[in-house]
Amino acid sequence: MASKVLMKGNEAIGEAAMIAGCRHYFGYPITPQSELPAYLAKHMPKRDGVFVQAESEVAAINMVYGSGGTGVRVMTSSSSPGISLKQEGISYIACAEVPCLIVNVVRGGPGLGNIAPAQSDYFQAVKGGGHGDYKLIVLSPSSVQEMADFTVLGFDLADKYRTPVMMLSDGYLGQMMEPVALPEATNIKKYDKPWATIGARGRGQNLISSIHLVPEDMEKHIEHLYKKYAEIEKNELLYEEYQCGDAEYVMVSYGITARICKTACVMAREQGIKLGLLRPKTLWPFPKMPISKLAQSKNVKGFISVELSTGQMIEDVRLAVNGLKPVELFGRTGGVVPTPNEVLTNVKRLFSIK
Amino acid sequence: MKDKAKILEEVKTMKKVATRPKCLSDRTFHYCPGCTHGVVHRLVAETIDELAIQEKTIGVAPVGCSVFAYWYFNTDFSQAAHGRAPAVATGIKRSVPGSVVFTYQGDGDLAAIGTAEIIHAANRGEKITVIFINNAIYGMTGGQMAPTSLINQKTQTSPYGRDSETMGYPIRVSEMLSGFEGVKYLSRVAVDTPANIVKAKAAIKKAFQTQLEGKGFSMVEVLSICPTDWGMNVPDSKKWLQENMIPYYPLKEFKAPKAEDAKGGE
Amino acid sequence: MSKKNNKFPLNLVIAGFGGQGVLLAGKLIAEAGLHEGREVSWIPSYGPEMRGGTANCTVILSDSEIGSPVVENPDVLMILNRPSMDKFLPSLKKDGICIYNKSIIEGFTPRSDVKMIAIPASEIADKIGSTKLLNMVLVGSFMANSKAFSEESLAYALKKSTSAKHQNLLPLNEKAILEGAKYI
Numbered sequence: 001m002a003s004k005v006l007m008k009g010n011e012a013i014g015e016a017a018m019i020a021g022c023r024h025y026f027g028y029p030i031t032p033q034s035e036l037p038a039y040l041a042k043h044m045p046k047r048d049g050v051f052v053q054a055e056s057e058v059a060a061i062n063m064v065y066g067s068g069g070t071g072v073r074v075m076t077s078s079s080s081p082g083i084s085l086k087q088e089g090i091s092y093i094a095c096a097e098v099p100c101l102i103v104n105v106v107r108g109g110p111g112l113g114n115i116a117p118a119q120s121d122y123f124q125a126v127k128g129g130g131h132g133d134y135k136l137i138v139l140s141p142s143s144v145q146e147m148a149d150f151t152v153l154g155f156d157l158a159d160k161y162r163t164p165v166m167m168l169s170d171g172y173l174g175q176m177m178e179p180v181a182l183p184e185a186t187n188i189k190k191y192d193k194p195w196a197t198i199g200a201r202g203r204g205q206n207l208i209s210s211i212h213l214v215p216e217d218m219e220k221h222i223e224h225l226y227k228k229y230a231e232i233e234k235n236e237l238l239y240e241e242y243q244c245g246d247a248e249y250v251m252v253s254y255g256i257t258a259r260i261c262k263t264a265c266v267m268a269r270e271q272g273i274k275l276g277l278l279r280p281k282t283l284w285p286f287p288k289m290p291i292s293k294l295a296q297s298k299n300v301k302g303f304i305s306v307e308l309s310t311g312q313m314i315e316d317v318r319l320a321v322n323g324l325k326p327v328e329l330f331g332r333t334g335g336v337v338p339t340p341n342e343v344l345t346n347v348k349r350l351f352s353i354k
Numbered sequence: 355m356k357d358k359a360k361i362l363e364e365v366k367t368m369k370k371v372a373t374r375p376k377c378l379s380d381r382t383f384h385y386c387p388g389c390t391h392g393v394v395h396r397l398v399a400e401t402i403d404e405l406a407i408q409e410k411t412i413g414v415a416p417v418g419c420s421v422f423a424y425w426y427f428n429t430d431f432s433q434a435a436h437g438r439a440p441a442v443a444t445g446i447k448r449s450v451p452g453s454v455v456f457t458y459q460g461d462g463d464l465a466a467i468g469t470a471e472i473i474h475a476a477n478r479g480e481k482i483t484v485i486f487i488n489n490a491i492y493g494m495t496g497g498q499m500a501p502t503s504l505i506n507q508k509t510q511t512s513p514y515g516r517d518s519e520t521m522g523y524p525i526r527v528s529e530m531l532s533g534f535e536g537v538k539y540l541s542r543v544a545v546d547t548p549a550n551i552v553k554a555k556a557a558i559k560k561a562f563q564t565q566l567e568g569k570g571f572s573m574v575e576v577l578s579i580c581p582t583d584w585g586m587n588v589p590d591s592k593k594w595l596q597e598n599m600i601p602y603y604p605l606k607e608f609k610a611p612k613a614e615d616a617k618g619g620e
Numbered sequence: 621m622s623k624k625n626n627k628f629p630l631n632l633v634i635a636g637f638g639g640q641g642v643l644l645a646g647k648l649i650a651e652a653g654l655h656e657g658r659e660v661s662w663i664p665s666y667g668p669e670m671r672g673g674t675a676n677c678t679v680i681l682s683d684s685e686i687g688s689p690v691v692e693n694p695d696v697l698m699i700l701n702r703p704s705m706d707k708f709l710p711s712l713k714k715d716g717i718c719i720y721n722k723s724i725i726e727g728f729t730p731r732s733d734v735k736m737i738a739i740p741a742s743e744i745a746d747k748i749g750s751t752k753l754l755n756m757v758l759v760g761s762f763m764a765n766s767k768a769f770s771e772e773s774l775a776y777a778l779k780k781s782t783s784a785k786h787q788n789l790l791p792l793n794e795k796a797i798l799e800g801a802k803y804i
């Protein structure tokens with residue numbers, strides 16, 4: 001294993017992206033993700049890469065569309081309001097099957113909101129965001145190490161399935177420093193891209209397009225996309241269970257919040273409360289089966305969705321639990337991050353645990 | 355009257371003076387009768403043939419009547435969201451620097467919803483070529499007012515004529531872009547007469563050559579007619595273009611590369 | 621690798637004005653902890669308050685996986701200005717340590733259930749050569765009081781975090797650290 005270096009989350013994404021072979025970045029400034037473009041602006045030119053500060057998020061995502069269409073590994077990053085602006089382009093990218101990585105360092109909202117950590121873009125990320133029938137693979141890192149690892153994974157999944165991948169991060173993870181073992185460049189898989197628009201040399205036309213004017217053709221294409229999504233659901237689900245074996249109460253939480261929940265789990269055990277945590281690493285695909293299994297367990301009395309929103313992921317938790325056990329919410333929103341103690345106090349309150 | 359067999363025999367010995375460009379596909383245009391998109395498509399295809407760049411050309415289609423431009427060119431293509439063609443072209447060119455990238459955009463796409471993209475691609479001096487079709491109207495959506503619609507021009511959304519008081523003035527895109535350092539070739543032409551079509555062809559060729567030489571951004575604004583949405587026949591449309599559009603949008607070569615602009619290129 | 625030790629996890633909050641080297645002090649401590657094979661996390665306050673206002677960061681050194689990177693009740697405080705003293709002193713754990721710059725912090729009510737370590741850090745730094753060294757004086761005291769890492773590990777972290785063109789300033793920094801280490 002490579003020795004560990006202390007890095008900021010946003011910078012770890014940048015370094016890992018270059019290790020993954022990404023040499024094209026298009027973005028527009030917005031807080032709290034600025035370290036990422038700054039890092040790439042500094043290091044891309046040294047590795048013959050392309051860094052373009054676009055005139056808007058809208059332009060940036062469409063540059064990604066053009067660039068990804070040529071088969072190169074390409075990424076963009078932004079934060080909530082900027083990601084909203086990119087949605088039209090993301091919908092086109094999903095439909096035209098252009099591989100790319102989109103990083104959302106989520107901040108408090110709606111509106112201009114603030115620049116504090118939040119998880120209130122969950123719906124936007126996992127339920128579509130843009131118009132039409134499509135899905136994004138959504139990766140949710142919980143540490144700086146995972147920000148590096150999931151960047152590499154994101155590029156791989158994007159190429160493997162010809163699909164856009166979103167990394168859902170937040171201001172805390174982006175700003176915090178932790179030791180990282182950077183991925184090895186030799187482990188990066190390369191994919192053939194015979195569909196890329198690089199000039200029709202010795203072959204017919206390649207076309208990157210999302211228009212299917214005849215409804216039956218559009219339906220056929222969407223069915224093709226959804227077959228692909230079914231494969232992804234089957235193969236690419238990632239999650240972690242923490243102290244779930246004998247748990248009576250299970251928190252479901254992702255990203256920075258999951259770490260706070262882990263500390264709450266440890267505190268709970270000290271008080272004799274059997275609290276566990278299920279942490280989705282992929283938000284889409286969502287760990288439906290593992291949650292369903294826990295719901296069927298005799299030990300488990302209830303679930304608590306802990307998120308930095310007024311209750312978005314809880315809808316997916318409820319679908320997975322399917323009425324077998326009560327599902328409660330503990331959420332702080334608007335950029336407020338709860339402490340482990342606050343989480344534990346609320347778990348106890350919600351289930352009247354003494 | 356000669357019989358048919360004899361004519362066919364004669365044809366074989368005739369000198370070929372015009373043929374379908376290799377780059378233009380054998381597909382019937384979907385454009386309305388009298389529309390000049392077909393003419394401009396052909397001019398672009400001829401240019402690609404003459405410069406022998408078909409295998410390294412990537413086109414970017416807009417949203418508008420020419421959304422299916424890729425049906426007609428035997429080159430790679432990307433179909434862009436409304437107004438975003440210059441951004442898509444930027445992404446392609448930056449990823450395949452040896453390619454030749456052109457966008458084909460109408461006035462709504464380029465001069466309204468895509469204003470930011472065209473201005474900044476031009477200002478960055480992206481080494482792409484933009485074919486800008488200005489027919490002073492939104493065609494595909496059924497004849498609404500375009501940013502380039504003339505004062506008093508009646509459209510579906512300016513039924514009493516464009517009033518500058520409430521609808522502003524027609525945008526002169528070429529004049530606006532001509533001040534940008536990154537723009538190396540810029541010309542406004544029209545396709546209303548055979549003579550002007552010849553000039554348009556020359557301008558389009560110069561624009562592509564500017565890109566090939568790696569000099570910077572190039573654009574040709576083509577004044578075009580839209581008989582269907584203008585509600586006129588073709589001769590009247592051409593007359594309207596000559597009497598109304600050309601006075602407001604004068605035909606002109608705004609910029610052409612100087613020797614010192616050369617930066618190596620291909 | 622260090623052995624399990626009941627010192628850890630050790631939670632530290634450093635707070636002061638922007639420009640006093642609060643974030644760098646935290647980074648050095650995290651680097652020194654990493655050098656000794658510990659799990660570490662460093663998280664800054666960020667945003668508008670960074671620009672000219674107060675700055676703070678939380679550093680955790682641990683022998684096991686770090687959960688929440690933010691802590692409610694730190695074990696150690698390193699306080700560089702008065703507003704931060706008012707804000708953070710109440711949060712310090714009972715029997716915790718508060719290391720502070722006595723030179724510019726006065727008139728507050730110290731707590732009797734914690735260890736208050738008052739250091740004339742600005743004066744010491746000035747004497748060594750630059751007021752800018754005051755964060756190093758406090759880092760030295762943190763090292764001596766927490767025994768969270770060795771002097772060598774801190775020297776390593778300092779060297780690693782100093783750009784090539786400022787390597788000549790290392791001796792001054794080390795001197796400041798040693799001066800600070802006298803305050804226990």
